[in-house]
Amino acid sequence: MDQEIEKISKKLMKELDEDRYRHTQGVMYTSAALAMRYGADLKKALLAGLLHDCAKCIPGHTKIKMCEKYNLEISEIERKNPSLLHAKLGAYLAKDKYGIEDEEILMAIRSHTTGRPGMSLLEKIVYIADYMEPGRKELPNMMDVRHLAFEDIDKCLYRILRDSLVYLKAQDMPIDQTTEETYQYYNELYSKH
Numbered sequence: 001m002d003q004e005i006e007k008i009s010k011k012l013m014k015e016l017d018e019d020r021y022r023h024t025q026g027v028m029y030t031s032a033a034l035a036m037r038y039g040a041d042l043k044k045a046l047l048a049g050l051l052h053d054c055a056k057c058i059p060g061h062t063k064i065k066m067c068e069k070y071n072l073e074i075s076e077i078e079r080k081n082p083s084l085l086h087a088k089l090g091a092y093l094a095k096d097k098y099g100i101e102d103e104e105i106l107m108a109i110r111s112h113t114t115g116r117p118g119m120s121l122l123e124k125i126v127y128i129a130d131y132m133e134p135g136r137k138e139l140p141n142m143m144d145v146r147h148l149a150f151e152d153i154d155k156c157l158y159r160i161l162r163d164s165l166v167y168l169k170a171q172d173m174p175i176d177q178t179t180e181e182t183y184q185y186y187n188e189l190y191s192k193h
Contacts, residue, residue, distance in 0.1 A: 005046055008098050012050065016057050024053050026133030027126070034125040037150050041104075041122070048108035048126045051098060055090035056083075063089055070096075077174050084176060087113040114178040115161060117185035124157050131160050139163075158190040 013021055031049030035042050055063065060082030067074050067085055070092050078084045091110035094100040108126040111119060115127055132146050139145075141163060148156040161183045168175050 002043060002046070005043075005050060008047070008050060011098070012054060015054065020053055020056055023133065023135055024050060026135045027052055027129045030129035030133040031125050034129060034149060034153070035122075038121060038125070038153055040125055044102060044105050044108075044122055045125055047100060047102075048105045048112075048122060049129055051090065051094045051100065051105075052109050052112045052126055052130060053086065053090065054093050054098065054109075055086040058086070058089070060085075075177065077176050081174060084113060087111065114176045115157075115182035115186075116178055117182055119157070119182075121153070124153050128153065128156055128160060154186075155190060158186045161186055 009025075012024060016024060028046055028049035031045040032042055034040070035045035055066075058066070063082045063085040064074065064079065066072075067089055070089075072085075072088050072092060074085065088110050091106045094109050095106055100106060104120060104122050107120065108122045111123050112126045112130050116123070119127065128145075128149050132142065132149060136142070141159075145156060145159060145163075148159060161179075165175065165179065165183050168179075
């Protein structure tokens, strides 16, 4: 394993709980597999997958305080559901604490929870890997999603966005505005396929 990845991995092992660390490893390796399939930069995929949840285990009230301290914008939904802040705070910490300077990696970390319109290949890879890594709870459509991820990354992204919104609405859970905008963007592109 690359020395930088090894060093960050050891640091994260101390920062995350055991389940979250195991999930992070799954996302890192799933991101690598997708990067190899689609010709994305392998090291960037490994780093983005490894660091995507680096702020996940920080308590909610602390996430809010840290975002305020670092001047990271907090939406009304994020204030009510601080777990959503882990992506933008994670991107900040990836740069500040773990030394990641590559903007593509930072954006993949920042957008892995809500997505965003016009995602890069690396962003799509990490978003999808986070959803379907081998340790994830088996959802009714998981096998289809895993197959689709290696056949057509864009259709897979659209499917995950659609299924996630259906689930959130059925559970009457608040939906982040960016998630809605991301779905609308990809719905326009892929619903006709």
